[in-house]
Amino acid sequence: MPSIIAARGVEKIFRQPRRLPGFIGGLRTLFTREFTEVRAVDGISFDIAAGEATGYLGPNGAGKSTMIKMMTGILVPTAGTLSVLGREPHSNRILNAAEIGVVFGQRSQLWWDLPVRDSFDLNRHIYDIPAGRFTENLRYLTAMLDMGGYIDRPVRQLSLGQRMRAEIAMALLHDPKILFLDEPTIGLDVVAKDAVRKFLAEVNRERGTTIILTTHDLVDIEEICPRLIMVDDGKLLFDGELKRLRATLGSRRRLTLEFAGDPGPIILTSATLTADDGAAKHFLLEDESVSLLDVLEELGRGHGLKDVKLEEPDIEEVIRTFYKTKPQLAGAAP
Numbered sequence: 001m002p003s004i005i006a007a008r009g010v011e012k013i014f015r016q017p018r019r020l021p022g023f024i025g026g027l028r029t030l031f032t033r034e035f036t037e038v039r040a041v042d043g044i045s046f047d048i049a050a051g052e053a054t055g056y057l058g059p060n061g062a063g064k065s066t067m068i069k070m071m072t073g074i075l076v077p078t079a080g081t082l083s084v085l086g087r088e089p090h091s092n093r094i095l096n097a098a099e100i101g102v103v104f105g106q107r108s109q110l111w112w113d114l115p116v117r118d119s120f121d122l123n124r125h126i127y128d129i130p131a132g133r134f135t136e137n138l139r140y141l142t143a144m145l146d147m148g149g150y151i152d153r154p155v156r157q158l159s160l161g162q163r164m165r166a167e168i169a170m171a172l173l174h175d176p177k178i179l180f181l182d183e184p185t186i187g188l189d190v191v192a193k194d195a196v197r198k199f200l201a202e203v204n205r206e207r208g209t210t211i212i213l214t215t216h217d218l219v220d221i222e223e224i225c226p227r228l229i230m231v232d233d234g235k236l237l238f239d240g241e242l243k244r245l246r247a248t249l250g251s252r253r254r255l256t257l258e259f260a261g262d263p264g265p266i267i268l269t270s271a272t273l274t275a276d277d278g279a280a281k282h283f284l285l286e287d288e289s290v291s292l293l294d295v296l297e298e299l300g301r302g303h304g305l306k307d308v309k310l311e312e313p314d315i316e317e318v319i320r321t322f323y324k325t326k327p328q329l330a331g332a333a334p
């Protein structure tokens, strides 16, 4: 599939005048030309194909927002090349804006004192959305994001979850090809998070909208993004499927066997016992190739087995392991 976003050795260096301490230092700052440099994005390269949903992940200050801002044309890269839908974003901001949608979790695009519907209407004029298309999109988005109850209320009266749904609708009214979201679920309760995730996954699947999102909530990645780009300190550490990350780290599945009563010690070669609660025994499957059937076959009959639970490794654990072991993973990025 041809890529609609191509980043090649993209860098962003922020330069700030060095502030010397104290009053005299403050005065000297005015006359000296000393700068501190922050290399927020440090030689990042990737390709994103139309219709992909990608999570952009990294600790605080890793350079996620800076990269999103460059892709949306708000910031200019210091070096490297960046192409979004065949254009350099910062030198084609207006054309770029017509084809992308942007949601910044911490900043609103809606008019605070106006009813949500009026902000949508303003967008209709700004983006010159044909009347039929606008009506159809508004109907779809209102239904899907359950906005009927508050679309006529001023934005300042909305809860965070309602506002976030309205922000996402606002960003999608003009049918963008790419939707950028910076922390779309930040501060939302579990119900609102779930609604936002389900909707974004649906937009990606049904409408083919390419999605790139930054998040600290790994469940966002699990539910929306099959692909994961991980950065730290401005550098790319991993680009691939979450499945591949799990495999790379050799993450272990958890197995629980529940018995009618305590069958006594159970020793298996296919699984390692981690906890023995009598009637419930907990194991880890060290080897990817071991299946549940292998374990059950080895266990054999006659223990009064009641229930079996097999769980994928928790994504939090996978990511934690990744950041702990990253020096050994130099080959993880393509």
Ligand SMILES: Nc1ncnc2c1ncn2[C@@H]1O[C@H](COP(=O)(O)OP(=O)(O)OP(=O)(O)O)[C@@H](O)[C@H]1O
Pocket: 014, 015, 016, 038, 039, 040, 058, 059, 060, 061, 062, 063, 064, 065, 066, 067
């Ligand atoms: N306008 C700016 N001027 C100077 N430094 C900046 C500017 N914007 C960001 N930075 C610095 O660049 C680095 C990357 O910041 P960025 O906001 O991209 O990180 P992030 O990964 O989005 O972090 P977070 O998860 O905390 O939002 C940080 O060290 C930050 O202090």
